[in-house]
Amino acid sequence: MSEQPGQQAKKPFLYIVVCGSGIAGDVGRLIGAAQEAGWGVGVVATPQGLSFIDAEAIEAQTGYPIRSAWRSPTAPQPLPAPDAIAVVPATFNTINKWAAGISDTLALGILCESYGLGTPTAALPYVNSAQATHPAYAESLRKLRAMGILIGSYEPHRPKAGGGADRFNWEEALDLLTPAVATKQ
Template identity: 75%
Template sequence: MSDRPSRQAKKPFLYVVVCASGIADDVGTLISAAQGRQWDVGVVATPQGLKFIDAQAVASQTGFPIRSAWRSPGDPRPLPPADAIVVAPATFNTINKWAAGISDTLALGILCEAYGFGIPTAALPYLNSAQAAHPAYRQSLDRLREMGVLIGSHEPHPPKADGVADSFRWEEALELIAPHLSGRP
């Protein structure tokens, strides 16, 4: 008999995908909210997103290393499998690449596979109105919605606007995925 708890006894595991955005350094808000709802959390950052966060502080908060690059064959998996995924902040670049099926980073690879695995996934877009005006953005949101991705309600902000980070509701991601978790928090 094993002393290790069964997977059912463990907390559900949330991947938080962090993209390159000026508000990314506040991702601890989402991590704390998820932990308060009894989630274990691991962070996967885009290569550029990694530059926008305090990696040491985030790893300390989650208890897991931040992932941003593929592991080598034979290396252990540093994170358990995801029960749900949140992309926050979701940038113009990541939204468009994800919808197009481009898997050129670990973060995008995980997001593209999540669809095939049926993992509940939510995205909180954070971009400016000039980017949002591009036709590819609306088409990408439509494609992601068709794939079952839950899209947050944050409205694009004016280019070069200050103070818009205060209105970003990190917790909305947890509210979006909660109904899709069949008995999970």
């Protein structure tokens, strides 16, 4: 982005879509890393994702309210438009619904619309190995990649074990998105 003399560059804005997962409570790690890298950040949570996060702490960290439900048409827009979106952690349910074009939550509505808007989007899956073997999952990842969605490299964890949180690379979302946003500007 080129700056005119005396003008300050606009800070890029990142939406982090948080899904219902045992590791979702660590989303502050990604928020902090994004802010350190110069991003403004807003969080959009799936309805299930809300129960896995500390909303008050996230709102204090971002300076914005968490979005989880549609607003009325006359209500003000609580977040700036995103320059990029990170779906982290991306659950089995969200990945499959998103790839199928299902828009039954605000988070999925934003994700489905972002494709048409050309918003750079990355997803870091967090699924167990039994879910990962389901044919719909592989097909959904293929569809999302074909749409230009950047998919992270997380290895599925054992079923009923949770786990893998220590290996989950939150910052990979920024690694995937930063070049995509830079080429768009």
